[in-house]
Amino acid sequence: MKNIDVKKSKGIIAVLCFLLIVLIALSAVLVRSNLRYKRTDRNFNAEISSYKDVIDQKGKELESYSKRASDYESERNALNSKIDDLNKQISIKREQQAQATAPVSATPQPVTPAGEAKTVYLTFDDGPSPHTPAILQILDQYGVKATFFVKDNGSYNAYMKDIVTRGHVIALHSQTHNYSYIYSSDEAFYSDMKNISDIVFQQTGVRTNIMRFPGGSSNTVSKKYNAGIMSRLTKGVTNMGYYYYDWNCDSTDASGNNVPVEKLVSSCMRMPSSNTVIVLMHDTNAKATTVQALPQIIENYRNAGCQFGVISPQTPAVHHSVNN
Numbered sequence: 001m002k003n004i005d006v007k008k009s010k011g012i013i014a015v016l017c018f019l020l021i022v023l024i025a026l027s028a029v030l031v032r033s034n035l036r037y038k039r040t041d042r043n044f045n046a047e048i049s050s051y052k053d054v055i056d057q058k059g060k061e062l063e064s065y066s067k068r069a070s071d072y073e074s075e076r077n078a079l080n081s082k083i084d085d086l087n088k089q090i091s092i093k094r095e096q097q098a099q100a101t102a103p104v105s106a107t108p109q110p111v112t113p114a115g116e117a118k119t120v121y122l123t124f125d126d127g128p129s130p131h132t133p134a135i136l137q138i139l140d141q142y143g144v145k146a147t148f149f150v151k152d153n154g155s156y157n158a159y160m161k162d163i164v165t166r167g168h169v170i171a172l173h174s175q176t177h178n179y180s181y182i183y184s185s186d187e188a189f190y191s192d193m194k195n196i197s198d199i200v201f202q203q204t205g206v207r208t209n210i211m212r213f214p215g216g217s218s219n220t221v222s223k224k225y226n227a228g229i230m231s232r233l234t235k236g237v238t239n240m241g242y243y244y245y246d247w248n249c250d251s252t253d254a255s256g257n258n259v260p261v262e263k264l265v266s267s268c269m270r271m272p273s274s275n276t277v278i279v280l281m282h283d284t285n286a287k288a289t290t291v292q293a294l295p296q297i298i299e300n301y302r303n304a305g306c307q308f309g310v311i312s313p314q315t316p317a318v319h320h321s322v323n324n
């Protein structure tokens, strides 16, 4: 009996010891993980405060950037107003110069009293070309003078002189006629225009201030290369003393190569209500039908009671609306 009690007590003590050990082990685990959490917490706090420092730093940087941006803005405004002043001065100088050395446009401008016959201005873009002599021949045959907006066409540039000596008006179009270049920046455009102006002057002795934008002032192709450039250029060239002309009657010879003669002839008769009719045609290698259609076009205008003129600074402005 006693033996059994002793055995029971030993068993209970053993169980209690085991439970005690388990308890101690559990407490140890809890204390450790608590310590670890505290450590992690401290790390997080340190990290958060370092982020706060970075944010403060960036805030300060932002402040100094905004201040610099506003400084630049006022500097830019000051420069712009200086540029405006200079442009005005240039424009006055150019006008004085143009009056002093007026381009040798041989034909006097026909005067059309309001309400009377329409004046047709035949204009040829993109020449000279292999077709220039034939065009000049037809114009001579009908005693009609036209306006040629020329580009740099290498050896054909020699025809520029013929255009002028036969009494037509030579005007600027472009040296390269490369949209991606001329409309990439204002500087590129003005440099290209100066080049064609110099070529025309070298070939003909004429320094002209009449011009036409490649694609017209309404072109949208320039948007691809420089947003807003046409708005700036149309004002810019005018401030520089140039007179730019678009057209209000399209022969449609640019709608394809060798457009049928009948189509060109009928398109030319779709005249605007204005008495100033500026007809767009092209003098390029691929426009043989323009040459073929020309006699009929001239005769139709004559039969409609129109007279012919060449473009000069006195010609009423024909401007498209600017789309870029």
Ligand SMILES: [Zn+2]
Pocket: 125, 126, 173, 177, 214, 215
């Ligand atoms: Zn052109």
